[in-house]
Amino acid sequence: MKLKDLAQHLGLSQTTVSRALNGYPEVNEETRRRVLDAARRHGYQPNANARRLATGRASAIGIVLPTDRNMLLDPHYMEFQAGLGETLLRDEIDIVLSPSRGGDETANYQRMAVGSRVDGVILSSPLIADERVRLLTELGLPFILHGRTESDIPHAWIDIDNEGAFRHATKHLLDLGHRRIGLINGESRFTFARDREIGFRSALAARGITPEEDFIAGGVMSDEVGYRIAERFLAERPRPTALLVSSMMMSLGAFRAIRAAGLELGRDVSMIAHDDVFPFLNPDVMVPTMSTTRSSIRAAGKRVGELLMEIVGGRAPETIHELWPVELVIRASTGPAPAD
Amino acid sequence: MKLKDLAQHLGLSQTTVSRALNGYPEVNEETRRRVLDAARRHGYQPNANARRLATGRASAIGIVLPTDRNMLLDPHYMEFQAGLGETLLRDEIDIVLSPSRGGDETANYQRMAVGSRVDGVILSSPLIADERVRLLTELGLPFILHGRTESDIPHAWIDIDNEGAFRHATKHLLDLGHRRIGLINGESRFTFARDREIGFRSALAARGITPEEDFIAGGVMSDEVGYRIAERFLAERPRPTALLVSSMMMSLGAFRAIRAAGLELGRDVSMIAHDDVFPFLNPDVMVPTMSTTRSSIRAAGKRVGELLMEIVGGRAPETIHELWPVELVIRASTGPAPAD
DNA sequence: GAACCTATTCAAAGCGCTTTCAAATCCTGT
DNA sequence: ACAGGATTTGAAAGCGCTTTGAATAGGTTC
Incomplete structure (x- = not known):
């Protein structure tokens, strides 16, 4: 079932149906109700790729996974992804994984940037002077850094203290x-x-x-x-x-x-x-x-997702700097120093 | 830089350029070289979404992550994903994550199926009688099971013994x-x-x-x-x-x-x-x-990716059943039973 | 009653690629 | 020299959606 069919079925134009579905204001309320109703009944869902092509928005964000740096192998990523999902799924945003071998992450980012596969990417575990900030800025691919790095280039980051x-x-x-x-x-x-x-x-x-x-x-x-x-x-x-x-x-x-x-x-x-x-x-x-x-890395993932969508939506990256405090929880593994 | 520009630049039609880039045989070898050369020089990369729309192939596979089942939280997924990447990245296949909350995975699968967001999905950690096999079969979304489940419906699986x-x-x-x-x-x-x-x-x-x-x-x-x-x-x-x-x-x-x-x-x-x-x-x-x-779960991920692409490419799922043997490695944590 | 809004709808033009069908060019054998 | 085939190229029609610009209908205003 495509838009055309649905429109035909309703005796309306594609234009009107599309507008009704996407919540544009210039549509009669009664018409909108009819459209939404029919869409639900027929289980209509727009073709994601057609929409992407037409709008130029990918409705997806990317993550490059360095599969050979030992980094990814630990559970941190997973928790982080879970957090991300909490934000993004709600807005129908896909998370695209791009596993990279051989330290050649540049190619991965380039690929994501050029084909308009994603609207933005998340940078995790930054190095002290991380080249990726420059790379992505040059590629013009919006991004947010989870962590911090030294860079002259203004960019968005969120980190724990x-x-x-x-x-x-x-x-x-x-x-x-x-x-x-x-x-x-x-x-x-x-x-x-x-x-x-x-x-x-x-x-x-x-x-x-x-x-x-x-x-x-x-x-x-x-x-x-x-x-x-x-x-x-x-x-x-x-x-x-x-x-x-x-x-x-x-x-x-x-x-x-x-x-x-x-x-x-x-x-x-x-x-x-x-x-x-x-x-x-x-x-x-x-x-x-x-x-x-x-400090919950999952909560961080959630927030990172939110902020990246704001950037994609037009917010200036350089206005986004969040430093989260970290809680010290004393339990039984700490005690007074033993006498020498 | 789009296909049109590149074609114009070369004094060729889009058709020929497209064919040259995609390796079709009916193109003069010399022409192909020129095209590939120019594409490289200009850093041309086709718009992924346009291609997806035109071909009907998503060039992506999906994974639904149950973020509330404790499942995902463990490191198994991560290793598995790393393995997947080894196969899929080579063929420019994206991995789309779809985190699901509240056990409502059905919606996630439906969403992936209908919008032609992905060509197929991977089912991990199946239950003894897993409903997803029926669901996906009905949705007509190709899939492969990592693990096994009881089902009348013929389907592809790969599992360890x-x-x-x-x-x-x-x-x-x-x-x-x-x-x-x-x-x-x-x-x-x-x-x-x-x-x-x-x-x-x-x-x-x-x-x-x-x-x-x-x-x-x-x-x-x-x-x-x-x-x-x-x-x-x-x-x-x-x-x-x-x-x-x-x-x-x-x-x-x-x-x-x-x-x-x-x-x-x-x-x-x-x-x-x-x-x-x-x-x-x-x-x-x-x-x-x-x-x-x-038994390396990463190796399994790699193989699962390969097989899923074969299914998407037309191979009959019911011909795919792999059972991997598991190695027993005796080290120091096992010894003779102590006397009673 | 003419001119002017406003609200609502639509036809058609893209988005950037693939692919069908047709055309042009070049060989080959006779 | 020419039919017939192989080789190579191109024009144009989609893929399914969004969006622009125009049209229609129904008031309002003076």
């Missing part, structure tokens, strides 16, 4: 008497990891403590890497009495390393991990319960 | 002398979970052992649920000496429960977990290393 989160977490550990604190971070090329390290260092500096460089490390945010780094930290003498960890996945590994070293979490070693709020990894049911800096 | 995998794993534990084996399964409404239970039971039955119903449980495949079930099992007297677990995530929780009960994995309690091969959760680096039934 990674620096503040880790500053507060560090400060909390200091207040508990900890002096040797290990930082198990994400990969240092990502802005969020840099910001967390800055927050960590600044809290130490505020107390006149010089951080031990051996107690700062980062890597892919996996269970495995968490284990390895924690194992290394705990083998040092004197060893750290507290760990600050960039993800719950890593904290699982770190926890194992603590056990493996014959130590007890929350007593011998304290730990605070960053929690992106995965439904399948709940810090409240861990044993012991895990102290966290918490 | 869940039953065989768990039968072998159980048999291996029996060979090690274990008699009380706990099954920590996925949610029982899913076919894969049922099949695993069948495999488990049949291995026991083959030795004349009646399974203890209290040692069979299932739930969302999360760390948390793994912990809870294992904790419950281990509180029983006599307790199981081995656990068979449906996912690595659950096995993490189960492992914690074993430690919490003051037991040692691989000595007091053996464990075999199903490993979908996540790059961030490597059974080889766990302590102790984890015995697994292994």
